[in-house]
Amino acid sequence: MPAMPKSLMPRRLFLSRIPAAGAAIAGMAMAQQSSSQPFIERPATGTPHKGKVLLAVQAHSDDIPLSAAGTVAKLTQEGYTGYLVRAANDDMGDAPGLGTAGTIGENVLGNERDNAALVPILGLKDKFDFNYNNHLMAEQSQNEIMARLIS
Numbered sequence: 566m567p568a569m570p571k572s573l574m575p576r577r578l579f580l581s582r583i584p585a586a587g588a589a590i591a592g593m594a595m596a597q598q599s600s601s602q603p604f605i606e607r608p609a610t611g612t613p614h615k616g617k618v619l620l621a622v623q624a625h626s627d628d629i630p631l632s633a634a635g636t637v638a639k640l641t642q643e644g645y646t647g648y649l650v651r652a653a654n655d656d657m658g659d660a661p662g663l664g665t666a667g668t669i670g671e672n673v674l675g676n677e678r679d680n681a682a683l684v685p686i687l688g689l690k691d692k693f694d695f696n697y698n699n700h701l702m703a704e705q706s707q708n709e710i711m712a713r714l715i716s
Contacts, residue, residue: 609643618648619645619648620648620714623649623652624651625652626676647690648689648690648692648693652702653702654677654698654699
């Protein structure tokens with residue numbers, strides 16, 4: 566494995582540096598070991614999570630819709646106040662011949678609009694677009710990203 570610059574952190578270690586995320590990851594690992602049967606969580610009645618906050622973070626505008634939309638919608642229906650964060654501006658656009666045809670600017674704007682449309686669909690309160698260049702997150706200051714997440 567090539568030497569990594571001191572300013573970069575392997576993705577697999579990023580969440581483990583955040584105490585709550587580390588505990589969640591450990592809890593998921595323990596749950597996977599304790600049962601070989603799949604568990605399907607059904608919607609809770611009422612709003613048992615009223616007063617809690619959900620932060621759904623995605624690198625690109627299609628990550629939450631493709632991988633976690635059902636979970637996010639379920640949690641907001643159960644009382645979470647939800648917010649959506651999109652890290653990249655999706656300036657790389659779509660691969661030639663796939664998806665939306667157009668300029669880089671048109672793709673950025675289209676993805677921003679799609680992201681905004683997702684907020685009411687999932688029952689979220691608001692969204693935040695960090696607008697970092699697509700696939701260049703490693704060049705960003707980790708302190709800046711953390712500050713933006715907590716402000």
